[in-house]
Amino acid sequence: MSGETLFKVTYGMYIVGSRSGDRLNGLIINTANQVTSSPPRVSVTISRNNLTHDYIMESKVFSISVLRKDTPLKFIGTWGFRSGRDIDKFQGTNYRIGGTGAPIVLDNAIGYMDLKLVNHMEVETHTIFIGEIVGSEMISDGEPLTYTYYRDIKGGHSSKLAPTYDGWADKPKGPASKDLSKYICQRCGYVYDPIAGDPGSDIGPNTPFSELPATWVCPLCRAGKDEFRLAN
Numbered sequence: 001m002s003g004e005t006l007f008k009v010t011y012g013m014y015i016v017g018s019r020s021g022d023r024l025n026g027l028i029i030n031t032a033n034q035v036t037s038s039p040p041r042v043s044v045t046i047s048r049n050n051l052t053h054d055y056i057m058e059s060k061v062f063s064i065s066v067l068r069k070d071t072p073l074k075f076i077g078t079w080g081f082r083s084g085r086d087i088d089k090f091q092g093t094n095y096r097i098g099g100t101g102a103p104i105v106l107d108n109a110i111g112y113m114d115l116k117l118v119n120h121m122e123v124e125t126h127t128i129f130i131g132e133i134v135g136s137e138m139i140s141d142g143e144p145l146t147y148t149y150y151r152d153i154k155g156g157h158s159s160k161l162a163p164t165y166d167g168w169a170d171k172p173k174g175p176a177s178k179d180l181s182k183y184i185c186q187r188c189g190y191v192y193d194p195i196a197g198d199p200g201s202d203i204g205p206n207t208p209f210s211e212l213p214a215t216w217v218c219p220l221c222r223a224g225k226d227e228f229r230l231a232n
């Protein structure tokens with residue numbers, strides 16, 4: 001299949017927030033779509049492997065924050081490549097609790113919606129959640145971030161857990177001689193993929209393992225570079 005035509009489908013970038021009891025979590029998505037205007041409903045498509053998926057299933061509420069064009073890559077790295085299973089993404093983040101009880105991320109957001117779940121559909125690897133908007137507000141001026149801008153101008157990458165994962169496009173853009181071998185952390189099993197880099201630590205795409213700074217540590221368990229070995 002050629003991915004060319006799929007690349008011409010346009011998306012925005014958002015943070016979806018949800019909760020499980022007292023625990024809050026959220027993730028980056030690019031798959032928010034308005035479904036109907038009356039009643040006002042929006043769908044989001046979320047991988048079953050993502051923790052936020054389970055939180056929405058459980059609490060039946062979620063929020064959508066619309067990200068601003070100048071959202072830093074590091075912020076996207078934290079919310080789009082790290083899991084709430086390993087870190088508390090809400091620590092150090094400005095947020096509020098919406099009328100539904102869902103947490104709403106305010107950092108880098110130009111507006112938000114607060115939704116209650118009205119339906120969902122399992123689609124193999126992902127679930128499409130449909131929510132009804134019960135509250136929404138604009139919080140700052142600015143243009144929304146589009147997926148194209150994130151990818152083409154900011155040099156950002158998708159995630160294997162995104163339904164629109166552009167695996168076929170994740171080819172090295174630099175000289176063919178770059179070593180893009182993957183390295184695995186022997187302590188926790190995290191795999192460093194040079195094509196994606198490590199946005200959470202400001203490591204851009206196409207950064208070979210050998211070019212990571214000596215101070216770089218595993219984003220999951222904080223092991224040093226010397227605890228990594230070539231992945232098969």
Ligand SMILES: Cc1cc2nc3c(=O)[nH]c(=O)nc-3n(C[C@H](O)[C@H](O)[C@H](O)COP(=O)(O)O)c2cc1C
Binds near residue numbers: 161
């Ligand atoms: C640009 C971008 C777009 C993404 N879009 C989606 C998406 O639409 N749906 C999804 O399930 N995951 C998407 N992801 C992946 C999740 O944000 C990522 O797996 C996150 O770490 C899951 O966090 P959690 O386990 O705390 O829920 C995207 C990631 C990036 C970087």
